[in-house]
Amino acid sequence: MPTVAVLGLGVLLLAGCGSMPVVGDVKSVDASQAGDAQVQVYAVPPRAGAEPGEVVDGFLESMTSDDPSFRTTRTYLTEDAARTWRPAAGTTVLAKAPNRNAPGLGGPEPDATDTTYTLSGQKVAQVDAQSSYRPIAPADYAQTLHLVREKSADGKQEWRISSVPDGLVLGQSDFKRLYRSVNTYYFAAGAPRTADGPAALVADPVYVRNRTDPVTRMDATTQTIRTLLDGPTDWLRPVVDSSFPTGTTLQKGVTSLAPDDQNVLKVPLNTKASGAGRAACRMMAAQVLFTLRDLTSARVERVELESGQKVLCSLGAEEASEFAADSGTGAPVGQYFVDEGKVQRIPGSTKGGGDPVPVTGPLGEGNPRMSAVGVSRDEEKAAGVTEDRSRLYVASIVEESELPAVAPVVSTAASAEDRLSAPSWDGRGDLWVADRDPDRPRLLRLAGGEGAPREVSVPGLGGARIEALRMSGDGVRIALLVGDEGHRTLKIGRVERVGSGEAQEVSVQDLRQAAPQLTDVTAVSWSGRGRLVVVGKEEGGVQQVRYVQADGSTSSSEVLPGVNQVESIAAADDELLPLMADTMSDGIVKLSPGDNWQTVLKKGTSLVYPG
Incomplete structure (x- = not known):
């Protein structure tokens, strides 16, 4: 099953096979390559008459693509499974791409109507639905995929996956190619306060997609701000606060954010943010400025928060320094x-x-x-x-x-x-x-x-x-x-x-x-x-x-x-x-x-x- 990478007007075939053999006990699926972060990788649907092993390989490989809403990835699933599968539920990270174990030396019998494959590997980390990464000591991973024959649109019986765990399963190299770590920032709960609010911002690391996210269709900057507005990860939540009013989100339909030629980033928020006072709004802007420090290629010098047609507040990078964690007297550190x-x-x-x-x-x-x-x-x-x-x-x-x-x-x-x-x-x-x-x-x-x-x-x-x-x-x-x-x-x-x-x-x-x-x-x-x-x-x-x-x-x-x-x-x-x-x-x-x-x-x- 091929996936296609597109860079500018060029098309690169990363991997492919007309008919993939299923004989053998273990098959390692690792068709992606590390490369330019701007390369767009698109999945290809299963070919007519694909064998079960080919369907499993294609499904796993398509998880590494930039397939919008994973629409092509879902073509490897039965109608019911395609409707209920939730790729955004989290990501399991394996040391290497998952192996798939065939159910026998020759695969299922010619007249079989169902079969089961086992995915295996060494699990090294778990990323939850909040994009929070948790490393673990390498541990054995095993998960099953159940396949059945399902009638296609042309009336033919095709192998499709009927039972699949929610989330993605990626090898470590694919995960590092597709995602990057960014720090979202919140205020330390109960920290010493200034006239404008808490003085200490706390980094809460999350992982966002390097390119456009297949599920939300947001670029990396917009994904990061969306994650910031969603609030801190469960692990850090008991000890930090967010200044954004509960329910604050980006305005509907916003999928791309970038600073203008004056390095000012305008962030359109829904009406939940409109009730914030000046001090709270400055704190909100500080959270955005600190979060974007290492993310955008063009430095953001100022953030403007908007709600409807109204500018709620504006905060420059130098002004935001008052919200940094206490660094002492300001004299050179010895x-x-x-x-x-x-x-x-x-x-x-x-x-x-x-x-x-x-x-x-x-x-x-x-x-x-x-x-x-x-x-x-x-x-x-x-x-x-x-x-x-x-x-x-x-x-x-x-x-x-x-x-x-x-x-x-x-x-x-x-x-x-x-x-x-x-x-x-x-x-x-x-x-x-x-x-x-x-x-x-x-x-x-x-x-x-x-x-x-x-x-x-x-x-x-x-x-x-x-x-x-x-x-x-x-x-x-x-x-x-x-x-x-x-x-x-x-x-x-x-x-x-x-x-x-x-x-x-x-x-x-x-x-x-x-x-x-x-x-x-x-x-x-x-x-x-x-x-x-x-x-x-x-x-x-x-x-x-x-x-x-x-x-x-x-x-x-x-x-x-x-x-x-x-x-x-x-x-x-x-x-x-x-x-x-x-x-x-x-x-x-x-x-x-x-x-x-x-x-x-x-x-x-x-x-x-x-x-």
Whole structure:
């Protein structure tokens, strides 16, 4: 069964067969090619007299096409199945294109009226109806397709699929060719507010079609805004809010959106949006601007939201910066590390290339000696873990002070490796640390970095232990390195807060495995609003440094070459700042955008950015 790709006026036959043999146990169906994102791929209906195996292959291949409403794809189904099949229900992603197992060496008997084929493969991810991607450790996948003979329009009996699961089944290469990851943005629930509304926007990654979506007929920009208006994914919904009034959608019939020659994007909304006040409308526009930052080829400098013939509000890119996650004082961000027990700072204006100086205050004096540090995002306070990892102290790094007589956090585990992890600050000013004591493992939070620590429940851990952690700048997600049976894996959890003040209860819910192909993870850091940088190894492989999206998805193109024996990694909220790493062989190194790794310091450990 051929599919045809059209580019401009050219026609390319990607794959085809006049009569596909069905003899054999397993048939791998992978007729697509990676190529130009603008190539339009169209399905071809089944030929007259097609054998069952040919019908199954054609159906699977046509799923990878740009067939409007999957009309041609449905011609491989019986009338009833074509009417009820819901391709938008979700997508199952397999490591490779699905194999189809024939029901016997020679297929069905010549006079058979029905037959069944099994689709199989290794499932690596699931994309739900909200376009939310969830990676999983490779698992066996099996699904059956039932075929029957059905009378066609010309009165002949033709094989068609009568029973088919909803959604699409794609190999990983086809999925990456057809879809792209984009971040939609919502406001952190309960975050500190400004006069115009919440100050922190949270990235909620989804996958949209690279080209026109077969179901909605929308281009990528319109798909993304439609998804934004639909609201956050179920996983993130408990901890974020949308400023769009309930029921807000694009005006009926809108399938294409693009900025004008002034880089202004006009977004026509239905009447549900017309009741929003000025402050709420500015927040709505900020959500759109942040969502479109990395999507459109032409930069969107301003968004105008419209309802009917009325402009509701207009917001420029510079104005939208007030809604970004808190980035501290606005001064250049410095890097911090520990050398000879003292916490030191590399001035932010040097972008990692300046001479370090001890921080002001007791943490810069080395008494007691420190082994790890975490710096608040406003760069006014830091938390240091002592050399034996038994105590955590919090002190100012902008003025002289003294350490408290009693450390606010103490671990009594027998060995240093079982005591306190490196600390991390979230964008709300709270300090987090893990006590790895085997007899009493705990995740602890100090509200505002002060007072007594409170234990945070993590119901999804089971018998595993938190070895390291990093908080996101928005304060609603936490990255955990979890140790279990000799391996450390990366998991991302949702931070839920109930109540306020001293009575507030905080928990980490719905842990999700990220980058499941990495069986041993050494270090992790948040990089910008929507992704992490991770150091780890695949089973039997060598160490690699790679980027992972906030939903846990990753790609081979995001592996960073050229650095080895990395023990810790540090990235900033500002992705223009260099990536920093602590290595066993080369000391502390940095990777600036568009450059190669360079050694910064031969001595020093535990380098971090604020956060």
